[in-house]
Amino acid sequence: MKNRIDGAVGVEIILQNGVSSYLLPCSELLSGMRILSVSFCNSNDVPKTPSGNQTLLIGVENLTLKLTDAATKESLHYQVSEIERDSEQLKFNQIIDFELSELIVTNTEYAEYYHERSVYLIFWYGTNTDFVLPENTEIFPLEMKINENKNYFKQDKYLINKEIIQIMLSFPGFTPSGAETLDRAFISNKFITLVGKNEILFSQIPLDFFHLSHSKNTFFLNFLSVDFDKSFIESITTETEELKNLFFNVVVKG
């Protein structure tokens, strides 16, 4: 991703028997935002959405995303199978009219595979610009213990009033404090919400998107100010083996 990301919003569409088109839930968080990219969460990476509903297992090839440009009202159709994450994501650079955009099921022959299954899309928004790897960066740690379904970060003094460029999840065996870390196998049911000064920047994004070392298209944040005291990670389950620590590094402008 060459662009600078201001935020991202997870959007869930629950499919129903006999229904072939779905208006995209018009999140207020996306209103007026310049959409740069869309990711589709497949059932391997995200078996369940934050609501706890199972994601679509098969039949992605029968899904089409119709996105309507807010200014021109022109609609473009995209195969959802083409925007599966970890492939080269489709690039957009437009403000979307969500009331005129929809998800279309093009083949309802195997409706039983779709019924009550969720499609989870991530809409990334920000500034379309050629991005140069920032110099003079500083890097700080950020640690969190998973204790319950909703877990808040603790703002570290190093991160107050800093312009954040990257937040990187990693999986060392132990955190710097010596605590055991969560196994990567338990990451697929966790979602991160990051809050700015007065607004939600990232809403319910699968945590694995922040495992940047594994990403082909490492993304950069648009020098964001994040209030970690208000930011949190949701975990769909909290089995005993999940009650461990998560470790991040935060890259800020020096």
Added chain:
Amino acid sequence: MSQLIRNIACFEMDIPSGNHSVPLDFVNINDKTIQSVYFFSSTEDVLMFSPISGKQITQLGETGPFGIYMNLYDDKDNHFIKDYASDNFTIQSEMDHYVPYVINRKIDWEKSYLKTIVPDETEYLTVLIYVLYKTEKLNETVCESPSTISIELLPNEDFQDFCLADYVSAEININMIANISVSKRCSGYIDINAEKSVLENVPAHFFEIQSAKGFQTKPLKINLNQFFYRHRSFSREPVIITLSYTV
């Protein structure tokens, strides 16, 4: 968005088991602006030996049972990299699972250290540390249409050094190298002493990475007698080094 490199210094380090603060004072590059610091590690499929001691490079893995964190102070006493987890800056011998970054500062290596947590049942870890740094710019000639040459090397020993001058016809006059690329699973190191640039035992894998995370050298004014490929593995796969050059 490849990372441009002019100089790379290579250091080998043993990390003992237990909890330690391991000083980085052996990195004696005090007067140069540092671009980045990376680790290099073997993988199960591409085991490699150190070009310095010949010891096997540890497979750090991406979710291994260790905690290794880099702590760097700059020359103004700012602790500007604090507990940076090694899996973000470890380049493994066949993958590009790391995060490129640039720090652009002079480092106080006497104060800088690694925080390491290694289970007692583990033997010491051997890692290679690569420090990318800047030096005076070369007066680079504009290279409008470089020629390309591919050199095939056939390792038949675990430890084998190839001087590229021995594999290029004397009639080909290579003056400036614009780019280096290597074939896949190239399990050795490229060692170059060029005018105003030193690339010291750089894993050939660095030049194999094709994604946006890859590395590219600044133009190198070079004598091929000072360009070595140092094979350090059990692999007997042929190695192909491709150079774009001007005469």
